[in-house]
Amino acid sequence: MYIVVAGSGMIGGVLIRKLIRSKHDVILIEQDKQLCESMYAETGVVAIHGSASDISVLNEAKIDKADVFVATTANDADNLAATILAKSYGVSQLIVxxxxxxxxxAYRVAGANTILRVTDLLVNQMVFEIEKPEVQRITTIGSGKAAIFRMLVPKAARVSGKSVKDITSIRKFPPQCVFIAVYSHKSGEFTIPRGNQVIQEGDELFMISATDDIKAASDFINDTRKKFF
Structure with a gap:
């Protein structure tokens, strides 16, 4: 994904390192020239010195090609202005x-998809929002060690037509992930699944999982390979 990040302080810096390790194309916009140079030297990220609320800087960052814009500066006014501009360029996913x-x-009016408070901000959550927008986290449990989330079974998913028992018996399916409810958009029925419940494409799945296993569960459900093993 092509991701533009404004700000490389403690939060932005960690986020950029994680995104680069995940093989995303990342562009940094940073007002502090020294931080620009140090982030480039450390990570090789394309670092642009300037303000994300400056249109010429956004053009240099090719904001019109961005899949995601993340504003992590310490100034809400700057983040808001940058978010409004990114939205005007058609960036669909805006995280502040x-x-x-x-x-x-104001952030919501500006079109921010995800607003993260500094007091409870976790960089892993930002990465999750970027990489797994199809998964909606409902709530966390046990101080963030587990979470309840929901997701749609996509068209041609390999789990379609398989029972819950078959799906959970596969070795690659995370053992700490459990189906707790299924809503069928086709029939309008909401059920608590048993082992013989058959999952169909378009079903909305409600699941509980160890936080670290959510990505693996999402990858498994979204897999469209024909072979089921």
């Missing part, structure tokens, strides 16, 4: 770091 809750409504 919020320090002052008074800005929340």
């Amino acid at each position: 770091r919020m320090r002052d809750p008074a800005y929340e409504k």
Whole structure:
């Protein structure tokens, strides 16, 4: 994915390192020239010195090609302005770091898809929002060690037509992930699945999983390879 990140402080810096390790194309916009140079030297990220609220800087970052824009600077006013501009260029996924809750409504009006408070911000959550937008986390359990989430079974998914028992018996399916409910958009029925419940494409799955296993569960459900093993 092509991702533009504004700000490379403690949060932005860790995020950039993780995204680069995950093989994403990352562009950094940073007002501090020294931080620009140090991030480039450490990670090789394309680093642009300037403000993300400056149109010429956004053009240099090729914001119109971005899949995701993330504003992580320490200034809400700067983050808001940059988010508005990124939205105007057609960026579909906008993630912002919020320090002052008074800005929340403004961020939502600006089109931010995800607003993360500084007090409970986790970099892994930002990476998750970028890489797995199809998964909606409902709530966390046990101080974030587990989570309840939901996702749709995509067209041609290899789990379609398979029972819950068959799916969970596959070695590659995360053992710490459990089906807790299934909503069929076709029939309008909401069920608590048993082992013989058959999953169909278009079904909405509600699952509980260890937080570290959510990505693996999502990858498994979204796999469209024909072979089921």
